[in-house]
Structures are given as C-alpha cells and as structure tokens.
Amino acid sequence: MNITIVGTGYVGLSLCVLLSQQFxxxxxxxxxxxxxxxxxxxxxxxxxxxxxxxxxxKLDFSATTKKEIAYKEADFIIIATPTxxxxxxxxxxxxxxxxxxxxxxxxxxxxxxxxxxxxPLGFTQKMRKKFNYNKIIFSPEFLRESSALYDNxxxxxxxxxxxxxxxxxxxxxxxxxxxxxxxxxxxxxxxxAEAVKLFSNTYLAMRISFFNELDxxxxxxxxxxxxxxxxxxxxxRIGNYYNNPSFGYGGYCLPKDTRQxx
Numbered sequence: 001m002n003i004t005i006v007g008t009g010y011v012g013l014s015l016c017v018l019l020s021q022q023f024x025x026x027x028x029x030x031x032x033x034x035x036x037x038x039x040x041x042x043x044x045x046x047x048x049x050x051x052x053x054x055x056x057x058k059l060d061f062s063a064t065t066k067k068e069i070a071y072k073e074a075d076f077i078i079i080a081t082p083t084x085x086x087x088x089x090x091x092x093x094x095x096x097x098x099x100x101x102x103x104x105x106x107x108x109x110x111x112x113x114x115x116x117x118x119x120p121l122g123f124t125q126k127m128r129k130k131f132n133y134n135k136i137i138f139s140p141e142f143l144r145e146s147s148a149l150y151d152n153x154x155x156x157x158x159x160x161x162x163x164x165x166x167x168x169x170x171x172x173x174x175x176x177x178x179x180x181x182x183x184x185x186x187x188x189x190x191x192x193a194e195a196v197k198l199f200s201n202t203y204l205a206m207r208i209s210f211f212n213e214l215d216x217x218x219x220x221x222x223x224x225x226x227x228x229x230x231x232x233x234x235x236x237r238i239g240n241y242y243n244n245p246s247f248g249y250g251g252y253c254l255p256k257d258t259r260q261x262x
Contacts, residue, residue: 002026003173004074004111006100008034008063010045011116011141012080014148016061017053018177025061028070038063049149071107076170078114080141085256092120092260098127105133112166116141118197118253120260124161124190137162138190139170140197145251152177157184161193201257207242208249215245 001023005012008029016027016038029035034044039062041054053059064070071077081096097117104113112135115124124138138161143151158174160167171185188196211229218225225245233240249255 001075002073003076003078004028004070005078005080006070007080007082008038008044009080009082010047010143010145010148012078013038013043013045013050014047014143014152015078015080015116017050017059017149018152019173020059020061021057021177023060023173026070026074027061027063028065028067029063030065032065035063035065047146047148049147053149067103068107071104071111074108074111076114076173077104077108077111078116080116083117083119085259087259092118092256094119094123101127101131101136105131111135112137112170114139114170118257119194121191121194121198123194135166137167137170138193140193142200154178154180155183157186159186159188159193159196161188161190163187198257198261201254202261204242205249205254205258208246211243211245212248
C-alpha cells in the first residue's frame with residue numbers, strides 16, 4: 001500500500017515516521033530544504049523520538065517536492081498542511097487543503113483523501129460536493145508539540161469522520177503502526193469528528209484559563225497557589241494534570257480552534 005503525506009510539520013512528519021515502519025510513504029513538501037533534510041534522515045523539527053527513529057529505525061519513506069511523483073501511485077493521501085484562523089475575515093484559511101484535494105484528484109483518480117489539518121465545521125462535506133468526490137475523510141489529530149510521534153505511537157483515541165470501508169482501513173493502518181494496544185477507535189459523521197477536535201482543544205484552553213485564574217486569585221489574596229492546586233486536583237474528577245498556571249495560553253492549535261468554535 002502506497003501512502004502520500006502532504007506537509008512535513010509536526011503532524012505530517014510524525015505520521016511519515018509512524019507509518020513508514022510498515023508501509024511505503026512518500027512525503028510531499030514545498031520547501032526543498034526540508035525535503036533534503038528528511039531524505040538525509042535529519043529531522044527539520046524538534047522531537048527527540050522522531051530524531052531517534054530517523055537515525056536508528058528502518059523506515060520505508062522518501063520526500064519530494066514534485067506533485068506527480070507523490071500522488072501518482074497513492075492509495076491514501078493524508079493532508080497535514082497548516083490552516084490558520086484569520087481574525088480579519090473570522091474564518092479558517094483552508095486554501096492549502098483545498099489545493100491538495102484538487103491536486104490529489106487530478107493526479108490520482110481513486111485515492112482516499114484523509115484530512116488531518118484542522119478545519120471548520122462542515123468543511124469535509126463541502127469539499128465532497130465541490131469536487132464531486134466522496135472519498136474525502138476527516139480524521140482529527142491530538143498531538144502535543146515535541147511529543148508528536150509519541151502521541152501517534154500511544155494515541156489516546158482514534159477518531160474517523162466516516163463509516164466506509166476506506167475509513168476502517170485507515171483506522172487499521174494507524175492501529176497497526178502504533179505501539180499501544182486496544183486503542184479506542186470511534187467512527188462518526190464528518191461534522192461530529194470536526195466538532196470533536198474543536199471542543200477538545202477548547203476544553204484544554206478553558207482548563208488552562210481556569211488554573212490561570214486560580215493563580216491570580218491566590219496572588220491577590222496572599223495564598224500559595226500550589227497548595228490550592230494540589231487540594232483541588234486530588235479530586236479524581238478533576239485530576240492532577242494540565243494545571244500549571246502561566247500567562248494565558250498559546251501554541252499553534254488552541255488560539256485558532258477556540259476562535260473557530262466561538
């Protein structure tokens with residue numbers, strides 16, 4: 001089975017390394033420098049496990065900047081290009097995803113297209129209608145920066161926004177290459193899968209904001225934040241994790257996903 005992965009950021013490169021343990025992978029990127037690094041088995045991003053796998057594991061993948069090479073023999077095409085939320089227009093910029101879908105259909109007549117990029121609600125169905133092509137599936141990723149490969153090897157869950165045979169095959173591809181056994185795997189509509197991604201990240205942003213407010217309250221009232229956080233988080237319903245106060249929240253996903261859900 002030939003799999004093409006478009007985009008070699010955290011999502012794309014971690015999937016390249018994960019899947020190339022058992023499948024033939026072609027990575028497509030527009031940056032020649034990144035392609036050269038990857039073909040030399042050097043990671044262009046900071047992720048210690050990716051670096052280790054690239055240097056030590058036997059992996060069946062190569063990178064290219066040429067579309068016709070990447071798409072021609074592909075059975076699955078995974079899109080992992082960036083989608084940024086534009087505050088001015090109040091919308092995600094999904095141009096890169098749409099361009100990949102168009103190229104995929106042009107160069108590979110029957111490939112299943114998997115969208116891993118974050119997209120707005122209803123986008124998958126919109127693309128199916130726009131291109132008159134039903135083999136477009138959304139499958140959200142839940143990866144942490146600098147731990148992307150680990151989170152693919154030991155995923156919390158696999159969510160597939162489709163119930164077709166192709167969707168089940170793709171889920172099997174992911175579970176086959178993971179280290180973790182008995183991974184919860186959910187099949188649902190594309191809109192439900194899109195909502196899962198946005199609500200998951202919005203909850204995480206809300207949790208960070210909660211502990212930031214707790215920290216501010218303690219500061220104003222001369223309390224020790226750690227004592228209060230420890231007392232609150234030992235309740236198993238709350239949990240002693242993701243509770244380190246800081247100056248708001250950042251990263252690539254949380255700001256744009258909370259804006260989109262709003």
